[in-house]
Amino acid sequence: MHGLRLARWVAAVPMAALALATIYPLVFTVNVAMKTRRDYVLDRFSPAGSLRWDNLAEAWASAGMARYFVNSSVVVAVAVALLLLLGSMAGFALSRLRFRGSSVIFLGCLAGLFIPFQVIMVPLTRIMADTGLVDTYPGLILAYVAQFLPFTVFLMTSHYRTIPAEIVDAARIDGNTTYGVYRRIMLPLGVPALLSVGILDALFCWNDVLISLLVMPSPEHRTLMIGVNSLRGQYSDDIPTFASGVLIAAIPVLMIYLFLQRRIADGVTAGSTKG
Amino acid sequence: MPIGSSSPRVRPARSGQADAATMKQRGHRGGVHATARPTSRGARAERLAPYVLVAPAVLIIVGLRLWPLVLGVDFSFTGDGELNGTPVGASNYLELLGDPLFRTSLGNVGLLVLLLPIAVAIPGLLATFIYLRVPGHRVYRSVYFFPAVLSPVIVGAIFNLMLGFDGPVNAVLGAIGAGPVDWLGDPGIAMFTVVGVHVWATFGMALVVFLAGFSTLDASLLDAARVDGASLGRTIWHVIIPSLTRTIQFVFVTTMIGMLTSMFGLLFVMTGGGPEGSTYLPEYYIWHQQGQMNRPALASAASTVLFVVMLVVGLLQISVLRRAGRQD
Numbered sequence: 001m002h003g004l005r006l007a008r009w010v011a012a013v014p015m016a017a018l019a020l021a022t023i024y025p026l027v028f029t030v031n032v033a034m035k036t037r038r039d040y041v042l043d044r045f046s047p048a049g050s051l052r053w054d055n056l057a058e059a060w061a062s063a064g065m066a067r068y069f070v071n072s073s074v075v076v077a078v079a080v081a082l083l084l085l086l087g088s089m090a091g092f093a094l095s096r097l098r099f100r101g102s103s104v105i106f107l108g109c110l111a112g113l114f115i116p117f118q119v120i121m122v123p124l125t126r127i128m129a130d131t132g133l134v135d136t137y138p139g140l141i142l143a144y145v146a147q148f149l150p151f152t153v154f155l156m157t158s159h160y161r162t163i164p165a166e167i168v169d170a171a172r173i174d175g176n177t178t179y180g181v182y183r184r185i186m187l188p189l190g191v192p193a194l195l196s197v198g199i200l201d202a203l204f205c206w207n208d209v210l211i212s213l214l215v216m217p218s219p220e221h222r223t224l225m226i227g228v229n230s231l232r233g234q235y236s237d238d239i240p241t242f243a244s245g246v247l248i249a250a251i252p253v254l255m256i257y258l259f260l261q262r263r264i265a266d267g268v269t270a271g272s273t274k275g
Numbered sequence: 276m277p278i279g280s281s282s283p284r285v286r287p288a289r290s291g292q293a294d295a296a297t298m299k300q301r302g303h304r305g306g307v308h309a310t311a312r313p314t315s316r317g318a319r320a321e322r323l324a325p326y327v328l329v330a331p332a333v334l335i336i337v338g339l340r341l342w343p344l345v346l347g348v349d350f351s352f353t354g355d356g357e358l359n360g361t362p363v364g365a366s367n368y369l370e371l372l373g374d375p376l377f378r379t380s381l382g383n384v385g386l387l388v389l390l391l392p393i394a395v396a397i398p399g400l401l402a403t404f405i406y407l408r409v410p411g412h413r414v415y416r417s418v419y420f421f422p423a424v425l426s427p428v429i430v431g432a433i434f435n436l437m438l439g440f441d442g443p444v445n446a447v448l449g450a451i452g453a454g455p456v457d458w459l460g461d462p463g464i465a466m467f468t469v470v471g472v473h474v475w476a477t478f479g480m481a482l483v484v485f486l487a488g489f490s491t492l493d494a495s496l497l498d499a500a501r502v503d504g505a506s507l508g509r510t511i512w513h514v515i516i517p518s519l520t521r522t523i524q525f526v527f528v529t530t531m532i533g534m535l536t537s538m539f540g541l542l543f544v545m546t547g548g549g550p551e552g553s554t555y556l557p558e559y560y561i562w563h564q565q566g567q568m569n570r571p572a573l574a575s576a577a578s579t580v581l582f583v584v585m586l587v588v589g590l591l592q593i594s595v596l597r598r599a600g601r602q603d
Contacts, residue, residue, distance in 0.1 A: 007507050011404045012411060018401075019418045022475070025433045028443055032436065045443065090332035099325035105333055112340040116536040118558040119582040122565050122575045123343035123350060146339035153332055177317070178324035207426030209540040210562065225428040229544055232432065239436065246432045250425060257424045261417060264424065268480055269487035 026250075033243040040240050055244040063234065063241065065248050067220065068227030075137060075212075075223065076205045079144040083152045083201050084194050086145070091156025092186045096168050097178065106157065112150035117211060125214050133215075140215045140223075144205045152197050155270055159193035160186065196267040199260055206253060224249045344582075351576035355569070367576035376548075377577065380555040383466055384584060387534045387556075390470055394530050398478045399523070402485030403511060406492075416486065420479035427540025430476045435459075435545060438468065459546055462553035469541055469554055470534075476541075477533055481526045488522030524596045528589055535585055557581040 032040060033055055034048035059065050093099070094106050117124075124143070125134070133139030163186075171185045212223040222230065228249045235242040257264065354363040371377045401419065405412040422430065437443050438458040445455040458468045496518065500510045516523070539558045546554040548563065555563075557577055565574035 008404070008407060008409045012409050015401065015404060015409060015415055016411065019415055022418050022422060024443075025437050029433050029436060044441075045446065086332045086335070089328040093325045093328040097325040097328070102325070102329075105329055108333070108341065109336055112336045115340050115344055115582075116532070116558075116585070118536055118539070118561055119578045119585075120340060120343035120347055121561065122571045122578060123346035124339060125565070126571070127339070127343065127346075142335075142339070146335050149332055149335055150340065153336075178321055178328070182328065203424055207424075207428075207540075209426065209428055209543060210558075213543075213562075214566065225426050225540075228428050228432060232435075232544070242432070243436065246429055250429045253424050253426070253429075254421075257421055261420065265420065265483045265487075268483050 029243050029246060032240055033247050035240050037238055037240055044239075055240045056248065058241050059231070059244040059248055063231055063245060065224070065227060065231075065245055068222050068224045069248065071216075071221060072206060072224040075140050075144070076202055078137075079141045079148075079205050080198050080202045082141065082145050083148055084198050086149060087152030087156045087197065088187060088190050088194060089182065090153045091160050091190075092182050094153070094157045095160035096163070096165060096186070109150050109153045109157075113154055117147055121210070121214060128215060135216055135218050135221055137221075140212060140221075143211050143215050144208070147208075147211060148201050148204055152201060155197050155267070156190065156193060158270070159190060163189055196263045196270070199256060199263050200267040203253065203256065203264070347575045348579050350572055351579050353572050355572045359572075363572075367573050368580075370573060371576055371580065376552050376555055377557075377560055379552055380557045380560045381580075381584075383554070383556050384535065386466065387470065388531070388588060391527065391531055391534070394474050394478070394534070395481065395523070395526050397474070398481035398526070399485055401478075402482050402489060403515060405482075405486060406489040416482075419482050422476045423479035423483075425476065427476070427537065428544050430472060431541045431544030434472045460550055462551045465546055465550055466554050469538065469545055472545070473534065473538055473541055477530075477537075480533075481530055484526055484529075485519070485522060488519045492518050520596065524593060527592050527596060531588055531592065532585065535581070535588075557584070 031048050032044060034050075034052050035044075035055075036052070039046075039048070060069075090109070094102055094109075124146075128134045128139055128143065133142060167185060167189075168181055171181045176184060207225065208223070209225050209229075212226055216222060216226070219230070228245050231242050231245040235245070351367055352362055352364060353359070354361050354366075401415070405415055409415070439445075440455060440457065444458070449455060456464065459465050492515070496514050497510065500514050505513070535556070536558060538556055539562065542548060542554055542556060542559045548555045548559050557580065561574045561577045561581065564570040564577065
């Protein structure tokens with residue numbers, strides 16, 4: 001490969017520019033969130049000078065972000081816990097137990113993976129309305145579980161397939177029932193995969209717009225993402241407070257990213273190498 | 276050990292020697308077999324255990340994903356409003372065909388398909404250079420991936436600020452002497468702007484998938500290319516692309532699905548389908564017809580069309596890429 005060294009350095013320039021273009025929008029938003037309204041109108045680009053938390057406090061308290069934050073946290077926590085429980089149960093059965101219909105069930109889960117929410121949103125909303133689940137926490141939790149369960153089952157199944165069948169057999173010889181094997185062997189051995197899948201599920205649920213828009217119409221039930229969008233109209237003449245709201249919604253995700261980046265990447269790539 | 280501790284469960288290791296009797300009872304290989312004496316309660320519980328474990332997941336997936344798909348297709352052949360529930364044949368589909376908004380949204384799908392190779396090539400090229408250890412490659416990997424974890428609402432809100440008429444992007448353009456652009460207000464530009472923001476937000480995902488593909492790449496092939504004096508372009512074309520066919524295929528399909536199903540948040544926050552309906556996509560159309568216009572049956576017809584479009588595009592891509600892979 002002639003000139004590879006040169007090509008590397010030439011490529012480094014646009015790549016650095018792209019990295020800047022990736023980071024700058026967030027830096028700009030943080031900076032705006034720290035400014036006073038007056039500063040923003042006068043010069044939106046200059047550094048804010050000092051860290052001011054007034055806008056964040058305003059967005060958190062007066063604009064109702066606190067309420068939306070709690071709504072989102074509760075729904076996401078319960079939904080992810082359910083996803084991991086149901087996903088690991090089904091993943092264990094589909095990978096390490098033999099029973100009639102298991103391959104049909106696995107194919108069914110796989111099919112569920114390829115049905116986007118947009119395609120089923122009308123009948124799903126109708127089912128939810130008929131069963132009185134619209135605008136309730138259980139309704140939104142159930143909608144999230146249904147949306148991300150095929151993905152969770154699929155990844156847990158492929159993870160459990162990497163665990164040798166001999167381990168399961170040995171546990172049975174030791175006198176465990178199937179449930180015992182699940183609780184004492186598969187659940188602990190599944191922890192790495194459960195973490196990766198759980199983080200991805202949490203991100204998906206936390207970031208969702210369309211499902212919560214449909215299932216939770218009333219203002220006091222808004223999730224954080226819908227709440228942020230509603231700030232837009234409310235604070236159209238107070239951009240720093242709006243930017244603060246955006247920041248509040250992004251902070252948990254940024255934290256997860258900073259500490260668990262490798263796990264997120266593992267989850268994303270699992271489908272490409274195992275599928 | 277609870278009840279039902281009968282011999283079938285005690286099995287020899289796969290490599291060990293098994294006597295004929297155990298072999299007969301063993302049934303399928305490689306899995307736990309839950310057949311003990313059907314009379315004992317414990318054995319019955321064991322036999323049912325797999326079904327108990329999959330039941331909640333199966334109920335939810337069938338009830339809230341597969342069944343709604345059938346229901347939706349059925350629903351698309353009935354009427355709205357006063358005709359609610361009455362079969363109307365294909366009239367919803369005919370109405371869709373006549374609706375300029377829906378036609379725009381399908382046209383935009385075509386645009387996305389055309390832009391797809393670019394959306395795949397950018398992360399592919401970046402991954403190549405990161406794999407070749409461009410100065411600073413470790414930093415780039417983490418920086419590029421970070422927008423991928425942000426919600427479309429956050430991304431859209433940030434870019435509403437960035438792309439404002441007197442926002443940073445136009446300020447940069449002004450500094451180099453180009454006039455300000457009305458990024459989200461010009462019907463000829465808005466769709467490209469939204470797609471650009473979507474690519475900004477998601478190319479990190481594809482990049483990470485590409486890098487995982489590179490890690491399976493046979494390094495000796497690259498060394499051979501280097502010894503033979505192949506240029507970088509030829510190396511990419513003749514060594515890297517053929518070895519990564521499966522990864523490229525995966526990225527093509529997932530990027531397409533992403534473009535067709537995860538731009539709602541951006542449209543919702545950035546354009547609301549406008550200006551002049553120019554940024555409509557089928558998913559936005561479906562939501563609009565169902566939620567705002569109270570036309571669920573029409574929305575169902577649009578859903579069915581979207582599903583068919585996705586199936587066709589997905590299968591077409593796979594077959595085209597397979598053929599391309601075989602030629603190499």
